[in-house]
Amino acid sequence: MPLATQERTPVSRSRALRAAVELADAEGIDAVSMRNLAGRLGVVPMALYKHVANKEDLLDGMVDTLVADLPRPEPGPGWKPAARATILAAREMIVAHPWLRRVIESRTRRTPTVLTHMDSLAGAFIAGGLSADLTHHVMHTLGHRIWGFSPEAFDAPEEPDDATPPADPQEVAAMVEHMSATYPAITAVTLAAIDGDLSRLGEGCDEQWEFEFALDLLLDAFERLHTGSRGSRNT
Amino acid sequence: MPLATQERTPVSRSRALRAAVELADAEGIDAVSMRNLAGRLGVVPMALYKHVANKEDLLDGMVDTLVADLPRPEPGPGWKPAARATILAAREMIVAHPWLRRVIESRTRRTPTVLTHMDSLAGAFIAGGLSADLTHHVMHTLGHRIWGFSPEAFDAPEEPDDATPPADPQEVAAMVEHMSATYPAITAVTLAAIDGDLSRLGEGCDEQWEFEFALDLLLDAFERLHTGSRGSRNT
DNA sequence: CATCCGAGGTGTACGACGTACACCTTTTAT
DNA sequence: ATAAAAGGTGTACGTCGTACACCTCGGATG
Numbered sequence: 001m002p003l004a005t006q007e008r009t010p011v012s013r014s015r016a017l018r019a020a021v022e023l024a025d026a027e028g029i030d031a032v033s034m035r036n037l038a039g040r041l042g043v044v045p046m047a048l049y050k051h052v053a054n055k056e057d058l059l060d061g062m063v064d065t066l067v068a069d070l071p072r073p074e075p076g077p078g079w080k081p082a083a084r085a086t087i088l089a090a091r092e093m094i095v096a097h098p099w100l101r102r103v104i105e106s107r108t109r110r111t112p113t114v115l116t117h118m119d120s121l122a123g124a125f126i127a128g129g130l131s132a133d134l135t136h137h138v139m140h141t142l143g144h145r146i147w148g149f150s151p152e153a154f155d156a157p158e159e160p161d162d163a164t165p166p167a168d169p170q171e172v173a174a175m176v177e178h179m180s181a182t183y184p185a186i187t188a189v190t191l192a193a194i195d196g197d198l199s200r201l202g203e204g205c206d207e208q209w210e211f212e213f214a215l216d217l218l219l220d221a222f223e224r225l226h227t228g229s230r231g232s233r234n235t
Numbered sequence: 236m237p238l239a240t241q242e243r244t245p246v247s248r249s250r251a252l253r254a255a256v257e258l259a260d261a262e263g264i265d266a267v268s269m270r271n272l273a274g275r276l277g278v279v280p281m282a283l284y285k286h287v288a289n290k291e292d293l294l295d296g297m298v299d300t301l302v303a304d305l306p307r308p309e310p311g312p313g314w315k316p317a318a319r320a321t322i323l324a325a326r327e328m329i330v331a332h333p334w335l336r337r338v339i340e341s342r343t344r345r346t347p348t349v350l351t352h353m354d355s356l357a358g359a360f361i362a363g364g365l366s367a368d369l370t371h372h373v374m375h376t377l378g379h380r381i382w383g384f385s386p387e388a389f390d391a392p393e394e395p396d397d398a399t400p401p402a403d404p405q406e407v408a409a410m411v412e413h414m415s416a417t418y419p420a421i422t423a424v425t426l427a428a429i430d431g432d433l434s435r436l437g438e439g440c441d442e443q444w445e446f447e448f449a450l451d452l453l454l455d456a457f458e459r460l461h462t463g464s465r466g467s468r469n470t
Numbered sequence: 471c472a473t474c475c476g477a478g479g480t481g482t483a484c485g486a487c488g489t490a491c492a493c494c495t496t497t498t499a500t
Numbered sequence: 501a502t503a504a505a506a507g508g509t510g511t512a513c514g515t516c517g518t519a520c521a522c523c524t525c526g527g528a529t530g
Contacts, residue, residue, distance in 0.1 A: 123420035132427030141449040144386030151379030185358035192367030216374040
């Protein structure tokens, strides 16, 4: 005999998606399995398939859930600040949900929600007077930066292990020596980034700063292309 | 009684990695499972673990195998053409192995081989006179472009299904109408890219061109930052 | 009222996957 | 000849996504 019916609000697509986002936030994206998520919802795994087509659809939906809340670029002052603000808002979303970057990267479908976001950003450029052609190239150049992240080829790998133990200075010095001999350029770059202060070695760099640096570099370059071609060339 | 001993060259790490690359080239990255790869090598799955630590290590190794063959930037004429040539060579590698992009994106370790490539590229900038600081930002800005691809947020999704059937023009026109109403900016951009010729709708855009456009845009911007700061600022 | 239906939930089962562990065999070095 | 290392085997476990057949309600409809 079942316990006193603990009334369970029935699962719905949006409830499932929100639960999945919460689960990913709390325990990481690997914890988001159909079985695990179903458990959270007090339901058997297969029940989820009444609300999502399959796991891909679940992940698409999770992205949609978050992307739908992004602000649209404000029409007005100019395309550059509008695009900048929109992209930085997307970045806040990425920072708030660390698993989101990888999930977006792995998406293969373009959902209407995602298309809407892309359209409103492209629309900002067009409204600002950029030609459709230039807007096209601009969107390509921005790439995933549209979503608030750039592909961080140069980044320190995420270290899931507990923070590196302090390690005595002598050992560190020897390591740096070795690095410097093997990878002179990278070492020079790294040392410059921490002002030569070896105690700051584990810090990693200021991603936000790097992101905005690259973003502004690109926006400025776009502006140069745009104004440089007004009336004379066909971009 | 076993068949006449068909002499099998013993598996080695590099043989396993090369076989894995071939397998991925031939059947896609999903076909690269420990079991499948072992089968190809005429060996039981667990035998692979004598040569790779685990699957992540296998994937790392596959990347290394290819990255090791990349040319280093030539010292000489200037950092810009040197970096450009190196990055475009990496791009050729990516194009030749379509699975490689995703695998590189998913790597979490930086192997010595990969560090060596990054170091030689960073070294080109430094040899060209860019400060360590500027080189740092430059590497970040290039992001995955270092590896010959940019994150294609704006790309058509890869369509694994057979090419879209020709679809009669009337239907296409209606679809475009609908798209244009729902996503005006994207539609304008897309139509511009195909010169309004609806028969070219499925084409997708010239990725190589977009890649080089973005690459050159960035390299030019770096140059402007560099020469603009010579002797006056500390970048 | 009786009936039906469809939306939501269940239970079982299958075929992958990565890999731990204990064991065997072959090659090589001494 | 012998010992040890290097390479290969076989079994087993836990996890995953999901196909398929079934059940169970709460209305809507005759």
